[in-house]
Each structure stands twice: as C-alpha cells, then as structure tokens.
Amino acid sequence: MDFLEMDFDPGPSGDADSDSISNTEIDNAASLPLDSKIEVIEEPQPCCSKDLNKEMHTESNNINKLESNVKSKYLNFTKTIPEPIAKKDTGNTARAEIKMPWSCSLSERTRTAKSLRVVKRHHSSRGELSSPSESGLNGDATITNLTSFHNATGKILIDDKNSVGTNIEKNMIWTHQEACLKQITQVGPSACGATAVLNVLNALRFPIPTLERVQECVNTKLRANSSPLTEYLLSRCKAGCTHRDLIAGLYKLSDKRIYSRFFAMYPERLVNLQSWLGYWIKNGAVPIATMNLQKCEGNVPDSWHHQMIFGVGPEGIYLTNPLECVDPEQLWPQLSSESVLMVRTEDVISRWDPKVDLPQLMRINDVRWKELNVVGQIAKVVRESRREARVDYVFTSHIRIPAEYQAGVTLVIDINSPAFTLLRQCPELPLLQPDYAASAL
Structure with missing residues (x-):
C-alpha cells in the first residue's frame, strides 16, 4: 500500500517468539485497505476567536490573498487605541506594508536556538x-x-549589560x-x-x-x-x-x-x-x-x-x-x-493485543492519521519488540500521532x-x- 511506508527491516523469521503473535498477523495489520472516502471533520467555531484550523492547511497556498485582506484595512494608532479605520482599496495605489506596534524585521524575529536545552517541567x-x-x-x-x-x-541575578x-x-x-x-x-x-x-x-x-x-x-x-x-x-x-x-x-x-x-x-x-x-x-x-x-x-x-x-x-x-x-x-x-504528539513505544507495546482493532484508526475522519501512517508505525514497533537486541540496531522510541x-x-x-x-x-x-x-x- 502507498500509505504504509514500511521502511524497517523485518528481520529473519527466527527472531520471532513462537508464543507471541505471528508474522502473518503483523503483516495483515500493516496491509489493511484504505477507506476510499476520506472526510475531514471541521471543529466548531471557538467562542470569541477565529477559526484557525483551515488556516493551517491553506495558508501557504493563500499568502497573497491573506496579504490583500490584511492590507485592505489601516489602523490609526493613538494613545487611546481608537477603532480601526477602513481604507478602500482603489487598485491604483501601491500596497503599503502595515506597521503594527510589534512589527519586526527578519533580523529581529524570534528564531530557534541552535541548541535546544531541556526545560524541565x-x-x-x-x-x-x-x-x-x-x-x-x-x-x-x-x-x-x-x-x-x-x-x-x-533581585535578578542576570547582568542586563551582558x-x-x-x-x-x-x-x-x-x-x-x-x-x-x-x-x-x-x-x-x-x-x-x-x-x-x-x-x-x-x-x-x-x-x-x-x-x-x-x-x-x-x-x-x-x-x-x-x-x-x-x-x-x-x-x-x-x-x-x-x-x-x-x-x-x-x-x-x-x-x-x-x-x-x-x-x-x-x-x-x-x-x-x-x-x-x-x-x-x-x-x-x-x-x-x-x-x-x-x-x-x-x-x-x-x-x-x-x-x-x-x-x-x-x-x-x-x-x-x-x-x-x-x-x-x-x-x-x-x-x-x-x-503532532509523540507516544512512547512502551505505552504502545504494553497495550498491544492481536485482537486490537487497528482498522478503527483508519476509519477516523481525520486524514492526518493516514498521512502519519500510524498503523504502519504500530506494526513496526510491535515487530521490533520481538527482535533480539543487537548492538547495531536502534529501536524506535516513539510513534507519532495527530494532536488536537x-x-x-x-x-x-x-x-x-x-x-x-x-x-x-x-x-x-x-x-x-x-x-x-x-x-x-
């Protein structure tokens, strides 16, 4: 199946435990058919907020449209922060970039640090x-x-000058x-x-x-x-x-x-x-x-x-x-x-059973479960759990599932x-x- 990228080495049949689930059962789980009709359920509108779910999937394809909508309004800021003043777009004037009080340049933006230290919580x-x-x-x-x-x-211990x-x-x-x-x-x-x-x-x-x-x-x-x-x-x-x-x-x-x-x-x-x-x-x-x-x-x-x-x-x-x-x-x-949420492999293996209804994960009306190939990931970690530990083999630590x-x-x-x-x-x-x-x- 195209959606299952089983990129792991199944290993020799001798690695399997004769008392555990068979290779055939795992293979069957990994080759389950796709539901041809995929529907994405839209979440209800939140109270006092904009619906940003669709934006996550369409923003990259609609950047020009977004810029046009944003720049069609001009906000006149004063100390009292008045109501925004709408500015009609005549089409003859060049688009002016909106400068908000918090606007920044590329060099001033926040970006990811080179080293991500663990923040213990x-x-x-x-x-x-x-x-x-x-x-x-x-x-x-x-x-x-x-x-x-x-x-x-x-008192703050950090030296502000440095x-x-x-x-x-x-x-x-x-x-x-x-x-x-x-x-x-x-x-x-x-x-x-x-x-x-x-x-x-x-x-x-x-x-x-x-x-x-x-x-x-x-x-x-x-x-x-x-x-x-x-x-x-x-x-x-x-x-x-x-x-x-x-x-x-x-x-x-x-x-x-x-x-x-x-x-x-x-x-x-x-x-x-x-x-x-x-x-x-x-x-x-x-x-x-x-x-x-x-x-x-x-x-x-x-x-x-x-x-x-x-x-x-x-x-x-x-x-x-x-x-x-x-x-x-x-x-x-x-x-x-x-x-995306990472779930530990041990939490998956401890709940695995040959009778697990894996097709249930494929019937979810959220295409991300198929895009992340969750069923294939489960099949991989279950297969890995039956292998003998080898020095040169790195076992999967987590599977990835969609997060709300x-x-x-x-x-x-x-x-x-x-x-x-x-x-x-x-x-x-x-x-x-x-x-x-x-x-x-």
Missing part, C-alpha cells in the same frame, strides 16, 4: 505536573530549576514575589489548561471559581490509560484541552466579560516574541502559551502544556505552573510546533480594557515565508 507519565517543590495555593510555592531567576532577596535582549522593555503582570504567592499550580491530571485559566482569572482580578466549575467549563479530557490500544491512542491525541476550550471556559467563567483570541505560531510567523508579548501585557492582556514540550533535546516529555505568561524582559519570558524564566529562542520551537492542540498564544483581556478593540480587529501575525527565512540565515 516535571511531567509524569500520567500527564500531571508534579514538581516536588511547588505546593499550590498556600503561598509556599518556590521557583524550581531557575538558578538565574532570582535570589533570596528577589544580556542579549538589553533593548527589550520589561513588562510584568506580577512581580517575582507576587508570582510566588499568587500563582496556582497543577490542579489535577491533564489539567494544565484549567490551571492556566485559574491563573488568568487571578491576574485579571476576577473571582476564583470552584475547581469543579472550572473543570466543567474548560472541558478537561483525561487519558484512557486502562483502555485497549486504539482507544488509548485516540484519548492521547485530545487529552487535556485545546485553546478553544480555554477560550470557551474563560468566556463562561467571567460571565462574558472576558475576550480571548488565539494567535497560531505554526506555520512559523515573523514576530519578536518579547516585543509582541510585552506590548499586549503593557496594554492589559494576559497571555496563555500552548506549547509542544516534546520539541527539545534529551529525554522527551510526555505531553503538550498550557502556561500563563506573567511577564517578559531582557532575561526572557516568565511563565507560571511551574514558575520559570525561559529564553524565547528556547521557547520558540515549542510555540511554533506542528500538531495548536501551538501558539491566546491573548486574554477584559472587554472594558481600552485595548479590547485593537485585539479584536488587529491582523494575524505575518507568515514567515521560507525564502525570506533562508535569506536571513
């Missing part, structure tokens, strides 16, 4: 953030893994001490989204609802850890919540007094994260980052993550749950990731804020065109 196999030094709401939370964050007196980002203005929602006292840490399994929502409500000085109410409004989904393989993988792709759930939850929990807008960072955007985030924080918005933690070097974490951002400065970007200050170049690959999450930043603001109109009507962040990116390297 203490995730367990159940998707829980379990930092031993964070104790939740009792005010005793401490900052972990941050020797350069602050000392006992709260810092790369010395021209970055410092804008904070909370001070370092306030963050230690006010931040809310992980409230349950796969509940980083609900935790981020609680932190945002706290930052915007809204009443803090009960945990049951938050879980209900955010619609946190758990992993089906005790289910068969197919059900387990389906639960993994959507465990926790998406930015749409965050937007809907904040809207309900604030009695419609909060507006949220998601800005996708994939495909990669032309933006300076510190300047962009700093502008919105200065004007009353609270950001929530949705990141693929698996974009790192070393040990691969087991999940994506939502974190409220409580400030930016020359030192980096400050996040809650856990409290940390991260260099934007280290954060960028996690914020601009494609929607989108990487990016959700900006949250009170509707009474002067910047509300601007946030609602400003254009999307510009796409970083491949030819421009290559020329700037």
